Amino acid sequence: xxxxxxxxxSVSPGQTAIITCSGESLGDQYTSWYQxxxxxxxxxxxxxxxxxPSGIPExxxxxxxxxxxxxxxxxxQAVDEADYYCLAWDSTSVVFGGGTKLTV
Amino acid sequence: xxxxxxxGPVLVKPTETLTLTCTVSGFSLSSGNLGISWxxxxxxxxxxxLAHVFSNGxxxxxxxxxxxxxxxxxxxxxxxxxxxxxxxxxxxxxxYCTRWGGAVxxxxxxxxxxxxxxS
Numbered sequence: 001x002x003x004x005x006x007x008x009x010s011v012s013p014g015q016t017a018i019i020t021c022s023g024e025s026l027g028d029q030y031t032s033w034y035q036x037x038x039x040x041x042x043x044x045x046x047x048x049x050x051x052x053p054s055g056i057p058e059x060x061x062x063x064x065x066x067x068x069x070x071x072x073x074x075x076x077q078a079v080d081e082a083d084y085y086c087l088a089w090d091s092t093s094v095v096f097g098g099g100t101k102l103t104v
Numbered sequence: 105x106x107x108x109x110x111x112g113p114v115l116v117k118p119t120e121t122l123t124l125t126c127t128v129s130g131f132s133l134s135s136g137n138l139g140i141s142w143x144x145x146x147x148x149x150x151x152x153x154l155a156h157v158f159s160n161g162x163x164x165x166x167x168x169x170x171x172x173x174x175x176x177x178x179x180x181x182x183x184x185x186x187x188x189x190x191x192x193x194x195x196x197x198x199x200y201c202t203r204w205g206g207a208v209x210x211x212x213x214x215x216x217x218x219x220x221x222x223s
Contacts, residue, residue, distance in 0.1 A: 032209035036151060041200065041213040042143075048207060085151055087209060092156070092164040094141060099150040 001025070001090045003097035010103040017073040019100045021086030024067060029088050031069040033062060036099075037082045045084075046071060078104050106130035108140075108201050110217035117223050122191050126184040126201030126214060134179040135159060139204035142175065142186045144197040145216075155186060156204065191221045 003023040011017040021031060033046040044053050046062035049069060059074045073080055081104040086097040112124035126140060133140070141156040155175040156164045165173050174187040184201060198216040205211040 030207075030209075034151075034210070036145075041215050042151065042202070042210075043213070044209060044211050047209045047211075051208075053208065053211060083150070087153075092158075092162065093167075094153040094156060094164075096143075096151065096153045 001095050003086055003088060003095050005084075005086060005097040005100045007098070008101045008103065011073075011076050013078060013104055014075055017076045017080070017102055017104075019071045019073075019084050019086075019102065021069045021071075021097050022067055023088060023095070025090075026064065026069055026088060027066045031062070031064060032087045033071045034085045034087065035080075035082045036085065042085070073102075076102075076104050080104055106203065106212045108203060108212055108214035110199060110201050110214045112199070112217055112219065114218060115220050115222065116191055118192055118221055119190055122188040122195070122219060122221075124186045124188075124199055124201075124217065124219070126186070128182050128184070128203065131203070132179065133159070133177050133182060133184065137206040140175075140177065140184040141202050141204055141210065142184075143200045143202060144195075145200070146194070146197040149197075151200075154199075157184060193221045195219070196221045 030048045034042045036042040049064040050062040061072045083099045139158045142154040145151045157175045172189045177184045200216045201214045202210040203212040
């Protein structure tokens with residue numbers, strides 16, 4: 001079981017960035033998303049497909065349809081430049097996407 | 105305040121055993137529906153999941169590393185230990201521990217600890 005993400009996404013400041021995550025059984029389970037900047041700890045930005053933890057800006061949103069989930073960043077800012085990873089569970093094992101480098 | 109802190113050797117020799125400790129505070133490892141995972145990031149590469157221990161002690165491992173990894177927890181000491189046997193230079197990475205908060209997935213992460221495997 002694998003999760004497939006595009007290696008890179010590039011947007012201009014203020015535009016909308018969409019990062020996808022594809023997997024065979026994604027429609028049947030929840031996905032979470034993580035932001036990771038060099039030298040820092042990863043940060044949870046979306047859980048249960050579309051919920052935002054406290055402290056995460058409203059411009060971050062998530063969706064799940066069929067075998068693809070997506071992380072959307074509206075009004076992308078320079079501070080959002082980072083690697084983003086999707087995650088799902090396969091029974092008791094974690095399945096992690098290969099990561100997408102977002103360039104702003 | 106929930107915190108996790110990784111510790112362990114910075115340098116290990118090939119074929120040796122690597123032991124990493126995750127020390128947690130602000131919550132109990134014996135609390136229901138909580139767990140701890142270890143991830144790593146080799147230089148220039150993506151994060152990858154390694155192992156998980158559930159609150160009931162059940163363990164889960166990355167398939168490709170299952171024979172080399174052991175994860176265990178000591179709730180009384182608020183520690184989770186990851187052991188990796190027979191290390192190789194490809195195991196050079198920054199290792200992170202993270203709390204699984206149930207429905208919220210991995211909500212708190214440590215800052216990571218760098219490990220270099222070299223003779």
